[in-house]
Amino acid sequence: MEHNPSLHTLIYNLDLGRTKPDTVHRDASYCPFCDVAHLKNIMETRGHMIWLENAYPVLKDSWQTLIIESDDCDGEFCEYTPDYATKLIDFGLEKWQQVKEMGRFRSVVFYRNHGYMSGGTIHHPHSQIVGFENYDYHDDIKLYHLLGTPIIEEDGLEINLSTRPIIGFYEVNLILENKEKLPEFVRYMQLVAHYFIHDFVWRNESYNIFFYDFPGDSRLFVKIVPRFLTNPLYVGYMIAQVANKGHQQRVIEKLRTILSERK
Incomplete structure (x- = not known):
């Protein structure tokens, strides 16, 4: 397939993005991931882990989902018990595979952020699974x-x-x-x-x-x-x-x- 630079650029909706809650860079006291009773579009819950659609789908031509990792807003992956960490990653891998098997996307990414410089906006530990309709990350990321x-x-x-x-x-x-x-x-x-x-x-x-x-x-x-x-x-x-x-x-x-x- 001929290389198309436009397919290697994602459109981010800044108008929607500016409305996102930010507990990483701003002194925001309200954490939407702690307010479980008001979460919408939950697809699966397993213990304290919750897989749901992202309430702020800022990326065009994609399907954005989140995994809330625990009920501890100050929790951190490297501090989880080994057993809980394994169950969490296993859950994430299962959902990642499930999205890939939908057949709707050219590629599906699975990643997590931690910290001020990581690109995330919510302090509460979570991972993201995003399906891209037009972009295949394998075009840019190689085995080497x-x-x-x-x-x-x-x-x-x-x-x-x-x-x-x-x-x-x-x-x-x-x-x-x-x-x-x-x-x-x-x-x-x-x-x-x-x-x-x-x-x-x-x-x-x-x-x-x-x-x-x-x-x-x-x-x-x-x-x-x-x-x-x-x-x-x-x-x-x-x-x-x-x-x-x-x-x-x-x-x-x-x-x-x-x-x-x-x-």
């Missing part, structure tokens, strides 16, 4: 974006530091081949997220988690990215950067130690 220098290699799963990051500088990729190892995989996800907001080389309170699949590949891919001001070379020229080898190696060794000792 999820490969890198190994940190942990086990039977059925791998964790690496991206050598061809999407944006840079540090992106940790987790690859799950054996679905029976999901609990171990999710525990590693928690530890990486915890590292980025507590032990990383820069003061950092924000990160994103992105989920990927690729046609013809049965593996699950996850990318965890610490968030801070985007480097200007990426903003202006889409040039991603990586740290020098020595610094990379120190981060790899630190993460390897954390993942091996705390699991």
Whole structure:
């Protein structure tokens, strides 16, 4: 198919977006995710997890849904019990697959935000599943974006530091081949997220988690990215950067130690 730049740009309704509640950047006391009695368009509830349509569908030609992760407004993924975190990710993966099987969308994305710099507007922990009618993220995201220098290699799963990051500088990729190892995989996800907001080389309170699949590949891919001001070379020229080898190696060794000792 001929490359069509217009299909790689999403239209965001700023008029609607400005009406969204914001408990991350503004001192808003009302959290709509805590007010469960007034939530609309709920599609499924599982314990304290709620899958529902986004009340502010700001992206044109898409279907936006949310997963409210818990009833704790100040909860955080890396602090959940391993059992709860596994159940949460399993629930999200199930809903992600369900939306993909609708056949309505060129691609479906699944991701979560945490922190001031992550792009989210609601502090209450939640994930998003969005179906795009005209955009296929596989046109822009390639398998090599999820490969890198190994940190942990086990039977059925791998964790690496991206050598061809999407944006840079540090992106940790987790690859799950054996679905029976999901609990171990999710525990590693928690530890990486915890590292980025507590032990990383820069003061950092924000990160994103992105989920990927690729046609013809049965593996699950996850990318965890610490968030801070985007480097200007990426903003202006889409040039991603990586740290020098020595610094990379120190981060790899630190993460390897954390993942091996705390699991």
